[in-house]
Amino acid sequence: MRDRTMRRHLFGAAMVALCIGAMPAVAGAQQVAQQQAKPAAEAPKVDPKYTWDLSPLFKSAADWDAERKALLADLDKVAALKGTLGKDAKTLRAALDAISAVNQRAERLLVYAYIDSTTNQRDPQLQERRNLAVAMSGQLGAATAWLAPEVQEVGAERIEAFIKAEPGLAKHAFGLRDTLRLKKHTLTKETEAALAAFTPVLQSHSDIYGLMTNADIDWPEIKLPDGKEVTLNNTGYVQNRQHPDREVRKRVFDTFWPVYGQFADSMGAALGARVQAGVISAKMRNYPTAVAASLSANNIPEAVYRTLVAETNKGLPTLHRYFQLRQRMLNLPDIGYYDIYPPMVKLDRKFPFDEAVTLTLAASKPLGDRYVNELKAFAAKRQTHVYPAEGKDSGAYQWGAYGTDPFVFLNHQDDYNSVSTYAHEWGHGMHTALANANQPFEMAGYSLFLAEIAAITKEILLSDYMLSQAETKEERLFYLGEALEQMRGTFFRQTMFAEFELATHDAVERGEALTGTKMTEIYCDLLKRYHGAAEGVMKIDDAYCSEWAYIPHFYRPFYVYQYATSIAAAAYFADQIETGGEKARENYLAILRAGGSDYPYDILKRAGLDMASPAPYQALLKRMDAIMDEMEKLLDQK
Numbered sequence: 001m002r003d004r005t006m007r008r009h010l011f012g013a014a015m016v017a018l019c020i021g022a023m024p025a026v027a028g029a030q031q032v033a034q035q036q037a038k039p040a041a042e043a044p045k046v047d048p049k050y051t052w053d054l055s056p057l058f059k060s061a062a063d064w065d066a067e068r069k070a071l072l073a074d075l076d077k078v079a080a081l082k083g084t085l086g087k088d089a090k091t092l093r094a095a096l097d098a099i100s101a102v103n104q105r106a107e108r109l110l111v112y113a114y115i116d117s118t119t120n121q122r123d124p125q126l127q128e129r130r131n132l133a134v135a136m137s138g139q140l141g142a143a144t145a146w147l148a149p150e151v152q153e154v155g156a157e158r159i160e161a162f163i164k165a166e167p168g169l170a171k172h173a174f175g176l177r178d179t180l181r182l183k184k185h186t187l188t189k190e191t192e193a194a195l196a197a198f199t200p201v202l203q204s205h206s207d208i209y210g211l212m213t214n215a216d217i218d219w220p221e222i223k224l225p226d227g228k229e230v231t232l233n234n235t236g237y238v239q240n241r242q243h244p245d246r247e248v249r250k251r252v253f254d255t256f257w258p259v260y261g262q263f264a265d266s267m268g269a270a271l272g273a274r275v276q277a278g279v280i281s282a283k284m285r286n287y288p289t290a291v292a293a294s295l296s297a298n299n300i301p302e303a304v305y306r307t308l309v310a311e312t313n314k315g316l317p318t319l320h321r322y323f324q325l326r327q328r329m330l331n332l333p334d335i336g337y338y339d340i341y342p343p344m345v346k347l348d349r350k351f352p353f354d355e356a357v358t359l360t361l362a363a364s365k366p367l368g369d370r371y372v373n374e375l376k377a378f379a380a381k382r383q384t385h386v387y388p389a390e391g392k393d394s395g396a397y398q399w400g401a402y403g404t405d406p407f408v409f410l411n412h413q414d415d416y417n418s419v420s421t422y423a424h425e426w427g428h429g430m431h432t433a434l435a436n437a438n439q440p441f442e443m444a445g446y447s448l449f450l451a452e453i454a455a456i457t458k459e460i461l462l463s464d465y466m467l468s469q470a471e472t473k474e475e476r477l478f479y480l481g482e483a484l485e486q487m488r489g490t491f492f493r494q495t496m497f498a499e500f501e502l503a504t505h506d507a508v509e510r511g512e513a514l515t516g517t518k519m520t521e522i523y524c525d526l527l528k529r530y531h532g533a534a535e536g537v538m539k540i541d542d543a544y545c546s547e548w549a550y551i552p553h554f555y556r557p558f559y560v561y562q563y564a565t566s567i568a569a570a571a572y573f574a575d576q577i578e579t580g581g582e583k584a585r586e587n588y589l590a591i592l593r594a595g596g597s598d599y600p601y602d603i604l605k606r607a608g609l610d611m612a613s614p615a616p617y618q619a620l621l622k623r624m625d626a627i628m629d630e631m632e633k634l635l636d637q638k
Contacts, residue, residue, distance in 0.1 A: 046387060048382065049382060050353070050384075050386040050387055051119075051382065051385055051386070052115075052383055052384060052407050053381075053382035053383075054115070054116060054407075056404045056405065057108055057111060057112040057401060057404060058108075058112050061125075061129065064109065064112055064113065064129070065129075065132075067108075067109060068109055068132060068133070068136055071102065071105050071109065071136065071140075072136060072139060074102060075102075075139060075140065075143040077098070078098065078102055078140075078143045079143045081095040081098065082146045082150065085147075085150050085151060085154055086150075086153070086154040086158060088162070089161075089162035089166035089169065090166060092162050092166070092169065093162075093168040093172070096169070096172045097168070099144055099147065100172075100441060100442055102140065103140070103441075104402055104403070104441050106136065106137060106140050107401050107402060108401040108402075108403075108404070109136060110133050110134075110136075110137060110401075111399055111400065111407070112133075112401075113126075113129045113130045113132065113133035114133065114399070115385075115399055115407055115409060116129065116130075117129065117130040118392070118393035119385055119389070119391075119392055119393075120389070120391040120392060121391050121392070121393060122390070123391070145192075145193070145196065146189075148182075148186065149186065149189050149192065151176060151179045151180065152179060152180060152182075152183040152186060155180075156180045159176050159177075159180060163176065171441075171442045172442055174443055174597060175442060175443075178299070181299070182296070184286060185285040185286055185287060185293075186285075187284065187285065191284075195281075205270045205271065205273055205274040205277075205555050206274075206552065206555035206556070208270040209270060209552060209555060210552075212263060212266065212267070212270075213233070217233075217259060217263065219231050219232055219236070219259065220232050220255050220256075220259065222251055222252065222255055224240075224243075224248060225245060225248065232252060232255050232256045232259075237252060240252045241253070241338070241341045242341035242342040242343070243342070244342060246338070246339065249338040249339065249341075249342070250336065250338050252338065253336075253337065253338040253541075253543075253544060254541075254543065257541075257543050257544045257546050257547065258543050258546070260546035260547070260550055261520075261543060261545075261546040263549065264516035264517065264519070264520055264546055264549055265515070265516045265517075266516070267516055267549035268514070268515050268516020268517070268518070268519050268520075268549075269515075269516070270555075271504075271519065271548075271549075271554055271555065272504075272514040272515065272516075272519070274554075274555055275290075275504050275508055275514055275557070276508060276514070278290040278293070278294070278557055279505060279508045279509055281293065289302065289505070289506075289509060290505040290509065290557070290558070291305055291501075291502060291558050294557060294558035294559075295558065298447045298449055298599060298600055298601070299599040299601065299602075300449060300599070300600065300601045301601065301612050303612040304565065304601065304611045304612045305498065305558070305561055306502075307611075307612055307613065307614060307617070308495060308498065308564055308565055308568075308611075308617060309495060309498060309499045309502060311614045311617035311618060311621075312491070312492065312495040312496075312499075312617065313499075313529075315617065315618075315621040316529070316530060316532070318621045318624050318625055318628075319488065319492050319530065319531075319532075320531075320532040320535060320537045321628060322484055322487075322488060322624070323335055323340070323531065323532060323537050323538055325344075325484075325628055325631060325632065326339065326340065326344055327339070328635065329344040329345065329477075329481070329635070330342065334539070335537070335538050336538065336539060336541075337527075337531065337538065337540055337541070337544050340488075343478075344477075344481040344485075345474060345477045345478040345481050346478070347416060347475065347478040349416075350414045350415070351414055351415060351416055352414055353386050353387075353412045353414070353422075355419075356412065356418060356419040356422045356423075357379045357422070359419055359462065359465070359466070360375070360419070360422055360423045360426060360458070360462060361375060361376055361379070362465060363423065363458070363461045363462040363465035363466075364458070364461065366461060366577045366578055366585065367461075367577065367588075367589070368582075368585055368589075371430065371589070374430070374433065375426060375429075375430055378405060378406070378426070378429060378430075378433070381405065383405050383406065383407055383408060383429070384407070384408045384409075384410060384422075385407070385409050385410065386410050386412050387410075387411070387412055388411040388412075388413070392411070393409070394411060395409075395411065396408070396409055396410050396411065396421050396424070396425050397409050397425065398425045398426070398428035400432050400433075400436075402436055402441045402444055403436070403441075405433065406428070406429040406432040406433055407429075408422075408425045408426060408428075408429055409425075410422060416466075416478075419462065420459050420462060420463075420482070423458040423459055423461075424456070424458060424459050425455065426458065427454045427455035427456070427457060427458030428451060428454060428455045430454065430458075430592065431446065431450075431454035431455075431592045434589065434592040434593045434595075435592060435593065435595030435596070436595070437593075438593040438595065439593075439594070439595040439596070439597055443596050443597040444595040445595065445596045446595050446596045446600070447596065447600045448559060449562050449565065449566070449600040449601070450591065450600045450603065450604075452562060452563055452566030452567075452570075453566045453570050453573065453591070453604075454591075454592055455566075455570075456486075456490070456566050456567050456570035457570040457573050457574050459486065459570075460483075460570055460571060460574040463483045463486075464574070464578065466479045467479045467480065473634050473637065476634060477631060477634055477635075480627050480630060480631050480634075481631070483627055484624065484627055484628065484631075486567070487567065487620065487623075487624050490563050490564065490566075490567045491563075491564045491567050492530060492564075494560045494561065494563040495561065495564045496526050496530045497551060497553060497554070497561075498558075498561035498564065499526055500522060500523055500526055500548060500554070501554060501557050501558055501560075501561075503522045503526075505557065507522070516549070519548050519549075520545050520546060520548065521545075522548075523545055523548040524540075524542060524545035527540050527544065527545055527547065528540045565611055565616075567620065568611075568616040568617050568619070568620040569604060569609055569616055571619060571623050572609055572616050572620075573588045573591075573607075573609075575619075575623075576588065587607050587608065588607070590607065591603055591604065591607050
């Protein structure tokens with residue numbers, strides 16, 4: 001997940017927990033300890049314009065720490081509000097306003113500490129500050145854990161009367177009603193407190209995965225044709241799976257995946273326990289299924305998830321056609337699982353960062369002058385941390401605190417993927433900026449279900465713009481191929497993961513045992529079905545079926561499906577924006593401005609897109625087929 005967003009409902013520890021949950025694990029506990037044992041690494045000299053300026057958040061680390069201590073000192077005042085919510089409308093408003101103000105302060109502390117820590121993970125002071133921020137959030141969560149149960153005790157009738165009587169409660173109304181909606185799934189105070197105490201234990205399964213992959217497994221080494229020896233751990237696998245030599249790719253796969261196969265029982269025990277915990281929690285909270293319980297947080301119908309899986313399976317012939325096209329373009333006698341990562345077309349062109357900015361601005365023109373001008377203003381400020389550096393975290397993300405401009409974190413490599421990443425992250429950035437400008441703090445935070453739509457829409461607009469500027473067949477084939485690969489990876493692969501999660505949880509709900517062997521069988525069926533093994537499209541070696549154990553997302557069930565729904569929605573809105581004129585543009589921008597003021601499914605439905613229907617998924621498949629039609633014509637001309 002690239003984006004760092006959260007819904008800012010104030011009830012219980014929801015806002016704080018989501019904020020912490022949005023942070024990717026920069027390093028496991030063991031790695032952090034190792035880093036803190038090192039002296040602080042001096043940051044490399046770079047032009048300041050390519051780094052961010054965090055002074056709008058805090059002028060100095062000392063100011064940050066003073067505010068953290070002040071906030072902790074104010075927690076007793078927050079806890080003292082307990083028992084007052086049902087008194088009258090004005091008292092309820094005063095209490096919620098006070099908690100909201102503390103949460104907004106906490107958000108600023110979290111953002112500053114976290115994003116600063118990712119620029120240099122070797123600096124123990126930065127890591128310590130981040131840990132202090134997380135600890136502060138936990139204390140705030142504990143101080144407000146009574147809030148949701150108390151709102152539910154006051155009851156819907158009195159809460160609605162309070163909202164009607166007090167205009168100042170308008171910004172809290174959606175959160176109050178959402179809390180009341182969840183009353184039937186909320187347990188007694190004592191039970192909720194006990195479950196909260198067990199949270200670290202219930203979340204420990206991913207720690208087991210991290211320790212095994214980072215510390216316990218003795219990863220093999222292979223020698224490349226140039227004589228270089230590489231260790232095939234997770235990083236080494238990713239770096240070498242697209243090697244231009246097919247024999248090397250096959251050797252990478254044949255060496256790497258059997259290692260996970262050797263640990264399938266242990267990995268299966270860890271993941272199986274996580275699945276069991278989700279099923280038990282769903283039953284305790286009166287949900288029909290674990291997937292329904294997970295989707296309930298954003299009130300998303302289970303039909304969205306199951307329709308996505310069903311329509312993707314119907315569209316597998318389109319994916320199989322893509323593999324056959326890839327085989328043709330790579331000039332292979334057949335195609336294996338180890339052939340899906342090397343680029344189909346290479347583009348001999350560099351994309352310096354400043355050009356990435358220029359291209360993204362040009363591609364954003366269909367979104368209107370106001371949007372482009374605001375994005376241009378952000379580009380002129382020091383809001384983006386651009387280049388890789390020693391000790392800097394990998395990847396990319398966007399995060400910002402309400403009342404300040406969004407910050408974007410990159411590792412720009414002067415290639416087209418870096419341009420696309422810049423567009424993606426500033427798609428998030430503009431979503432954040434528009435939501436913050438049009439919603440109060442309590443309703444500005446948006447869910448992942450909406451977040452990736454804004455980011456992927458920008459990527460599609462960029463792709464379409466680059467195609468319009470392409471001067472050669474090879475260049476055009478490159479951009480078309482990149483678009484296809486995005487659909488394969490973001491739509492089909494993520495849905496395959498989502499179907500695996502659905503199958504494992506459904507199995508437990510049917511009373512079946514879930515072991516590593518069982519998971520390998522489930523995943524093997526999916527891997528072969530999605531890649532057309534029965535149709536003779538691609539042969540899948542059984543050793544590769546241990547891939548399920550490699551995917552860390554499975555320890556946070558039922559969220560990766562949102563990448564697939566998002567690319568389907570993004571393709572729909574990109575087409576509307578490019579062909580529908582001002583009305584279509586404003587319809588799309590209204591989604592971004594809405595922030596978290598309503599449930600994400602309902603926000604999209606008002607914009608004309610029902611994600612529980614087959615239509616958006618069928619439209620994406622149609623777009624993918626149209627791209628392949630054009631590529632095949634270009635290849636025939638060659």
